[in-house]
Amino acid sequence: MHAKKASLPASILASIRNRKRRLTAAHAEAPPRGASTLIASYNVHKCVGNDRRFDPERTSRVIHEIDADVIALQEADTRFGERTGILDLARLERETGLLPVPVSGMAKAHGWHGNVVLFKKGLVRDVHQINLPGLEPRGALVAELELEQGGALRIIAAHFGLLRHSRAQQAKMLVELMADKVETPTILLGDLNEWRLGDRSSLHTFQSAFGPQPAAVPSFPARLPVLALDRIMANRNGVLTRVEAHDTPLARIASDHLPIKALLNLETADNQEPVPKKGRHSA
Secondary structure, rough: OOOOOOOOOHHHHHHHHHHHHHHHHHOOOOOOOOOOEEEEEEOOOOHEEEOOOOOOOHHHHHHHHHHEEEEEEEEEEEOOOOOOEEEHHHHHHHHHHHHOOOOOOOOOOEEEOEEEEEEEOOOEEEEEEEEEOOOOOEEEEEEEEEEEOOOEEEEEEEOOOHHHHHHHHHHHHHHHOOOOOOOEEEEEEEEEEOOOOOOOOOOOOOOOOOOOOOOOOOOEEOOOEEOOOOOEEEEEEOEEEEEEEOOOOHHHHHHHOOOEEEEEEEHHHHOOOOOOOOOOOOO
């Protein structure tokens, strides 16, 4: 039985109704993080904002605002010809303490197919660059990190394609990758370009590895977010909290996507069993 599809007009109306609440929450003082790690994902749209202005400095200021411990960026390189990084990563490191996860064979690019992972204070255990199947050049960056505040973590930072068939192939490939080290707390985050629900959605494929999905957080388009294209999910139950959009005046103009962010409790992750591989389905 296929899940009932949400009405897009209803989603638009709900987004408009909830916009005031989101803006109020964005301006409220954030509660202390405690032992939690703030993790985020941001499609920076090659640093071109909704005003069609190329402004890497503005993008960097949004990254400052988020103040994440780990952040995955998409579209952080030029797309055509020899890929070239757009952001001043050295300056970001000086001002925020964020270090880029190194990738091999990339002379001028920041990341792998535009995917960049930045993190604060820790060690990189391992890095894999994954070519994702599909008609468009898409990839995923897989990094195993040892964070200074404690805890090992595997990050899968991905950017899925625009075609449904390609997204299905890409999700299947990442789930197969998950079978290698199910004991490692793993976070999948990025622009998955999927707003559909039900059995035909690529999100359905992730249930076997990640269990029920966190509540959808609209992130696109940034000026009036309706579609939950960006996702953060974990292969441990209850380790992600406060999954939300970073909805500020600067973020609404700097890219066509809003960043999304969540708190991750690695102490909880260490005490949780991985999501069962079969028979786990969301409502």
